[in-house]
Amino acid sequence: MRVVMPGCVGDLRNHPTLRTLLIMLTMIAYLVMGAKVFQTIEGPLEEEIAENINRLKMTFINEHPCVxxxxxxxxxxxxxxxxxxxxxxxxxxxxxxxxxxxxxxxxxxxxxxxxxxxxxxxxxxxxxxxxxxxxxxxxxxxxxxxxxxxxxxxxxxxxxxxxxxxxxxxxxxxxxxxxxxxxxxxxxxxxxxxxxxxxxxxxxxxxxxxxxxxxxxxxxxxxxxxxxxxxxxxxxxxxxxxxxxxxxxxxxxxxxxxxxxxxxxxDIPQLNLSTVFSSVKLDEDPEKMRLSGSGVMGPGYGIGGLVMRDDYNHHDQRRSVVHIRPHLDDSPSPEDTTPVHARDIRVH
Missing domain, CATH: 1.10.287.70 (Helix Hairpins)
Known part of the structure; x- marks a missing residue:
């Protein structure tokens, strides 16, 4: 059972309008911040250049009265x-x-x-x-x-x-x-x-x-x-x-x-911020998960159909790596990053 606290990612996924509004407000704040920084940094230099140009123009006119x-x-x-x-x-x-x-x-x-x-x-x-x-x-x-x-x-x-x-x-x-x-x-x-x-x-x-x-x-x-x-x-x-x-x-x-x-x-789900504001969670849409090539986030960590879980055997205390492959053939997947010593455990 997953408990969603108010104001967390789960609420954003359940309210597309709130999610879009939050992104828009964040973008507006980012643009305003950038505008103020550029204005503070570049404004004085622009005024200095403009004064220099006006001074050069007046000097040229004084030296060439025919112009x-x-x-x-x-x-x-x-x-x-x-x-x-x-x-x-x-x-x-x-x-x-x-x-x-x-x-x-x-x-x-x-x-x-x-x-x-x-x-x-x-x-x-x-x-x-x-x-x-x-x-x-x-x-x-x-x-x-x-x-x-x-x-x-x-x-x-x-x-x-x-x-x-x-x-x-x-x-x-x-x-x-x-x-x-x-x-x-x-x-x-x-x-x-x-x-x-x-x-x-x-x-x-x-x-x-x-x-x-x-x-x-x-x-x-x-x-x-x-x-x-x-x-x-x-x-x-x-x-x-x-x-x-x-x-x-x-x-x-x-x-x-x-x-x-x-x-x-x-390709690293933990770094893909778009999943935070996604209206459909990958683990709830198997077809989208298959097309995107991203593994299920949660207890395991996976990319490209590779799910690695930190399950421990109570007898030998060894880490088990489960490789879930969406294809029926036994040919190696190009995204198969399972260690060689852990490829003995596979779920088809």
Whole structure:
């Protein structure tokens, strides 16, 4: 018999409206908190830059009395408008065209991966129409490609989990082993797709320090794509097309490994917060449990149809591991992480 205390997870699952309202209030509070923090941090710097620009403009007008304030404002408006559309007025010719093949390939990758930096945009009506049609087909195609790559990467990731479980299964609980496995995957993501690429970008970009480069890698791989830092846009950047193509491949492989990390994370029921607000509990819906590949939470700890329970035999005090397999065949499951010494106990 399960007793549900007022205000706990069980009440949220039984009241979808209350659950949705709680999520909305939490999201609103999070947005308000973020707005206040950004306002406090960035507001003074914005005012300082604005004062500096006004001072420079007045100095320019005083030194060039033949230039009126209106003419200068008109020129600045055109420069800003062109800059917002990806055309820089600062030594733009020496930097190369925005729509070379390398630049265009980089732009195409930011469209289909939904990063969308916004630093370069289609200027013509035909380009805007093609961009919409291109994204409409390219985004689903990219998701299919990333899913296929993640599926292949799951093979060595699962093999690593099996090795960890075989080596540590007699010492630690399955949840602990899953955390070790997740930690290894996250470490690989941070080192090979954030720290090392950030060092490379800091070395190649003259105006970036290491924090700027790390910030760019994080914003890009999380598909935020603010567009304030774009690799290869320095006017005298050597081998700019090759640089853009290499960055395109980095983004694709980085997004793939990020999806792998999220897959491993959400495969741990104890860390999957979506189950807290789920209106249907997995242990009450066998079909959903089978399709999701998640084990039943409760006395046992399981993932992918693997349920590990801490039952103790009163005679030998040994831990028993029960492997519940939903299939009728005897072929090993790819998610079978049961230790070798515990595979003698199976329930079919």
């Amino acid at each position: 009126s304030d209106d003419n200068l404002e008109a020129l600045l408006d055109e420069v800003i408008r062109a800059s917002n559309r990806g055309v820089s007025a600062s030594r733009n010719v020496s930097g190369g065209p925005n729509w070379s093949f390398g630049q265009s390939l980089f732009f195409s990758s930011t469209v289909v991966t939904t990063i969308g930096y916004g630093h370069v945009t289609p200027l013509s009506k035909q380009g805007k129409l093609f961009c919409m049609a291109y994204a409409l087909l390219g985004i689903p195609l990219t998701l299919v490609l990333l899913s296929a790559l993640v599926e292949r990467l799951l093979l060595p990731a699962t093999a690593m989990l099996r090795s960890l479980n075989a080596a540590l299964g007699h010492l630690y609980r399955p949840f602990t082993i899953r955390l070790v496995h997740l930690t290894i995957i996250v470490t690989m993501l941070v080192v090979f797709f954030l720290l090392i690429p950030a060092a490379v970008f800091a070395a190649l970009e003259p105006e970036w320090d290491y924090l700027d480069s790390f910030y760019y890698c994080f914003v890009s791989l999380t598909t935020i794509g603010l567009g304030d830092y774009i690799p290869g846009d320095y006017p005298d950047q050597p081998y700019r097309p090759v640089y853009k193509v290499a960055t395109t491949f980095y983004l694709i492989f980085g997004l793939t490994f990020l999806m792998l990390t999220l897959t491993v994370f959400y």
